[in-house]
Amino acid sequence: MRARIAPRLIVAAAVAVVLALLPFQLSGYHQGLAARVGIYFIAILGLNILTGYTGQISIGHGAFMAIGGYVTAIMSHDHHTNLIATLPLSLAITFACGILVGIPALRFSGVYLALATFALAVSVPQFALKFSKFTGGSNGIQASETPSYEWIYGASWTCAAVGFVAAWLLLRGRTGRAFRAVRDSEIAASLSGVSLPIYKTLAFGVSAAFAGVAGSLFVISTNGFAQPNEFGVLLSLQILVGAAVAGLGSLWGVLVGALFIGLLPTISADVPVVGSAHGQDVVFGLIVILIMLLLPNGFAGLLARAARARTRA
Amino acid sequence: MPARRIPFLRERRPTGGHTSLPVLFALAAIVVFLVAGSLLSSIFAQQTVAGLAQGAIFGSLALALVLIYQATEVINFAQGEMAMATTYIAYQLTLWGLSYWLSFFLALGIAFALGVVIQLVLIRPVQRSVIAVVIVTVGLFILIDGLVTWKWGADLKFMPAPFGNQVYHLGQVAFARNDLGVLIVAIVSVILLWVLFKYTKLGLAMRAAALRPAAASLVGVRVNWMLAIGWGLAAVLGAVAGLMTEPTQFLQPTMMQAILLYAFAAAVLGGLESPAGAVIGGLLLGVFLNLIGQYVGFATSELRLPIAFAVLLVVLLAKPNGLFGRKQVRRV
Numbered sequence: 001m002r003a004r005i006a007p008r009l010i011v012a013a014a015v016a017v018v019l020a021l022l023p024f025q026l027s028g029y030h031q032g033l034a035a036r037v038g039i040y041f042i043a044i045l046g047l048n049i050l051t052g053y054t055g056q057i058s059i060g061h062g063a064f065m066a067i068g069g070y071v072t073a074i075m076s077h078d079h080h081t082n083l084i085a086t087l088p089l090s091l092a093i094t095f096a097c098g099i100l101v102g103i104p105a106l107r108f109s110g111v112y113l114a115l116a117t118f119a120l121a122v123s124v125p126q127f128a129l130k131f132s133k134f135t136g137g138s139n140g141i142q143a144s145e146t147p148s149y150e151w152i153y154g155a156s157w158t159c160a161a162v163g164f165v166a167a168w169l170l171l172r173g174r175t176g177r178a179f180r181a182v183r184d185s186e187i188a189a190s191l192s193g194v195s196l197p198i199y200k201t202l203a204f205g206v207s208a209a210f211a212g213v214a215g216s217l218f219v220i221s222t223n224g225f226a227q228p229n230e231f232g233v234l235l236s237l238q239i240l241v242g243a244a245v246a247g248l249g250s251l252w253g254v255l256v257g258a259l260f261i262g263l264l265p266t267i268s269a270d271v272p273v274v275g276s277a278h279g280q281d282v283v284f285g286l287i288v289i290l291i292m293l294l295l296p297n298g299f300a301g302l303l304a305r306a307a308r309a310r311t312r313a
Numbered sequence: 314m315p316a317r318r319i320p321f322l323r324e325r326r327p328t329g330g331h332t333s334l335p336v337l338f339a340l341a342a343i344v345v346f347l348v349a350g351s352l353l354s355s356i357f358a359q360q361t362v363a364g365l366a367q368g369a370i371f372g373s374l375a376l377a378l379v380l381i382y383q384a385t386e387v388i389n390f391a392q393g394e395m396a397m398a399t400t401y402i403a404y405q406l407t408l409w410g411l412s413y414w415l416s417f418f419l420a421l422g423i424a425f426a427l428g429v430v431i432q433l434v435l436i437r438p439v440q441r442s443v444i445a446v447v448i449v450t451v452g453l454f455i456l457i458d459g460l461v462t463w464k465w466g467a468d469l470k471f472m473p474a475p476f477g478n479q480v481y482h483l484g485q486v487a488f489a490r491n492d493l494g495v496l497i498v499a500i501v502s503v504i505l506l507w508v509l510f511k512y513t514k515l516g517l518a519m520r521a522a523a524l525r526p527a528a529a530s531l532v533g534v535r536v537n538w539m540l541a542i543g544w545g546l547a548a549v550l551g552a553v554a555g556l557m558t559e560p561t562q563f564l565q566p567t568m569m570q571a572i573l574l575y576a577f578a579a580a581v582l583g584g585l586e587s588p589a590g591a592v593i594g595g596l597l598l599g600v601f602l603n604l605i606g607q608y609v610g611f612a613t614s615e616l617r618l619p620i621a622f623a624v625l626l627v628v629l630l631a632k633p634n635g636l637f638g639r640k641q642v643r644r645v
Binding site: 073118 | 577
């Protein structure tokens with residue numbers, strides 16, 4: 001057991017050191033970009049807990065991000081709450097929302113659950129438009145302070161590191177075992193004394209809380225501005241793509257998934273072939289398809305295959 | 314020795330034909346309500362007909378989703394964008410001087426080829442994993458969107474109106490000729506599809522491939538080809554939906570995105586495995602949204618999508634497999 005964990009700890013420590021030194025090397029714009037990667041990291045981590053470990057597909061994590069984001073923006077705008085102080089609040093509120101969504105979700109499975117959560121992703125931004133008294137409607141709402149790039153970078157990656165350790169601790173123990181049992185066979189899990197309703201809604205709550213914090217940071221990183229368009233369906237799909245690229249059911253690919261959705265659109269905008277703003281989508285779509293054709297189990301699947309090949313040799 | 318099973322295609326029992334009685338009663342009650350309302354109020358009648366036309370479009374796209382879901386248990390997120398792309402192809406054909414209806418049928422042919430090629434090249438290699446298929450269709454969504462915007466631009470384009478802009482008057486009720494045309498085209502294409510599945514050898518083979526892939530391949534059905542043809546037919550239905558959307562929404566890259574969401578709702582409402590359910594679900598949703606938009610002040614246009622999905626959630630909580638779906642029984 002120790003032999004298997006040690007090299008991974010070294011890699012994780014190396015990544016942490018690089019991330020800690022990185023801001024000194026980057027310009028403000030690139031710090032913002034790197035912070036965005038950290039935010040996606042948190043959201044993908046959350047989705048992975050739900051979909052990868054408990055087997056419940058969600059295409060609606062953009063909705064939880066929107067809720068978290070609006071909590072931060074509204075608290076800061078209306079009550080001048082410190083931005084850091086809004087994070088635990090957004091965590092608590094989205095955790096509760098996740099539990100609330102998780103209870104009816106107990107009745108759905110597979111594609112029905114995927115589409116029900118998709119409905120959530122579609123509906124939440126519409127509510128923000130409808131109840132414009134609180135949310136500013138399509139104009140959005142502005143937080144009362146706009147922190148610097150360094151601040152945003154530090155906050156995102158600190159949260160990402162805390163989240164990663166928390167997820168790892170949660171998933172390696174009793175709870176994680178119960179989650180995986182539910183994923184592999186609900187009937188076998190319930191026969192072994194795992195309470196399906198408790199663990200499935202718990203997974204929803206935890207996962208939503210991760211997405212909520214990511215959403216708060218997302219709003220902070222867009223100059224403290226929360227707008228319905230930012231939280232459209234595309235955001236939910238992006239996070240799902242990131243989770244699939246990372247590989248479901250393993251925490252070790254999440255960074256790759258976050259880098260993928262965080263940086264690829266910017267990088268592919270510079271590809272000269274198509275030579276227009278829309279070339280970005282063409283390249284992004286093509287690469288998503290190619291990666292799935294080449295690595296159907298994502299980056300973590302690739303790692304697992306490499307590890308198997310090494311033990312066999 | 315047991316027959317070797319194709320691992321990614323679970324065998325399922327045939328579905329349909331066992332609609333529960335309460336659902337039938339509810340449907341009958343809804344029809345009576347709509348007819349009575351239409352006789353009493355001309356605005357109600359107009360909204361109902363317009364809703365049926367809109368619902369027929371939802372239904373066609375929902376049927377496309379169901380065709381693919383039935384065979385492989387995956388949802389094609391790119392269905393709407395494929396429809397949008399073929400509508401642009403028809404637009405390009407009219408620009409080259411072809412008549413509307415010639416372009417219409419040529420575009421359907423191109424849609425079929427496109428659907429088959431997408432299944433063969435992109436979907437078949439990842440067929441074993443549902444999540445991989447979903448991600449590939451999401452990638453396809455982004456790719457097609459980018460390609461179309463790149464080629465034709467994001468601004469509105471207009472095609473010649475297929476049915477003209479006349480309005481028929483029946484007593485005090487005014488029917489737009491376009492609404493009736495859309496309704497008829499959608500219904501005819503659904504009937505043609507039903508005939509194909511029910512009365513042709515190809516249709517029989519496709520049903521066999523979807524229900525019992527291993528047994529079908531033993532009697533000589535080329536299961537993989539049937540799946541590809543299924544994608545082709547779904548693309549044709551999508552193209553019909555796209556071309557019928559064009560007269561009211563005009564051409565733009567985002568034209569099918571909201572409609573795809575309504576089609577999801579319609580398909581799930583009907584039970585995802587039931588083609589008839591998808592069409593009925595689409596019609597019900599179209600009429601319901603139009604009527605509630607007319608008579609309930611709170612239901613402004615921002616709430617159209619959330620209302621559609623609220624209906625969906627309520628139905629699903631009562632009947633987790635949709636109105637016409639079957640309870641799933643699984644051997645452990």
